Amino acid sequence: MTEVEAIELIERLKNACTFNRFEDPGVYAEYLRALKGYDYGRMDAAIDAAIEEDSRNVPAISLLVKKYKDALNAPKDRFEVKNGEYCTVCDDRGYVLMKEVQKSGDMDIPYQYVLYCPFCPVGRSQAYDGRNISDKEHRSPYIVPPLTEYFGDEGIQLLRDANLKKRNKKTGVVRPTEKEFQANLQTIGKSISNDWKYDVEIPF
Ligand SMILES: [Zn+2]
Structure with a gap:
């Protein structure tokens, strides 16, 4: 993602979490540097997932990266659709x-x-x-x-x-x-x- 996108995500984290340490320039710079290495859309979803678990504290970078990787392995749709019965036409792949x-x-x-x-x-x-x-x-x-x-x-x-x-x-x-x-x-x-x-x- 671009620097502007990374800044946008940090703003999201600031607004969503009760406590943050982004006034500390070292912390801010570290998040900025880390986030830029990832895809914006997926990291945005990873932030959603992390905040869902804890919205008091800003999730650690390592947690965000874990959520990011989980999102990579999950199906594209956030709300997974499932077949009630086996579909013989497409083998349940859709x-x-x-x-x-x-x-x-x-x-x-x-x-x-x-x-x-x-x-x-x-x-x-x-x-x-x-x-x-x-x-x-x-x-x-x-x-x-x-x-x-x-x-x-x-x-x-x-x-x-x-x-x-x-x-x-x-x-x-x-x-x-x-x-x-x-x-x-x-x-x-x-x-x-x-x-x-x-x-x-x-x-x-
Ligand atoms: Zn089918």
Whole structure:
């Protein structure tokens, strides 16, 4: 983060905590120096987490760094959405990744697309359309469309089958090879171009 952002976070700490020692120039300089080494958004969240536990004293730098690291390991959403029932379409991940390879001269440039799963709460929480954000400043052309835009009923059934097989790995059923699975998807996907590839570790 920038110096200005670090100063902003120190102001937050001053206002949020009953006791602080920021009048001591040494303390102030030390927090400033430490905070600048981290990402602003995540550190802001880390401060929230630390203050939630104790809002009397300014959290030590070491505590902030710990909270920061915890936030790194946690899911992106602060309020985690969970599926009540296992979602066979997306394996409870809420999305599938599609890879498209675009030719640029002699180069193959792979692009990755995220499609959200409209069949479960985790998936629906990942729907995103930057074009419809009410706050104009944050609008963007970036969207996460539902996987139903790319998969027809049969394609979705294949996703279900693949995930169910993964779950019941030990039943010893004969499984198609990954190649066959990919080939099937290519032929039955509603509007999948030949360059699309279903990108998930297929356990066969
Ligand atoms: Zn799902």
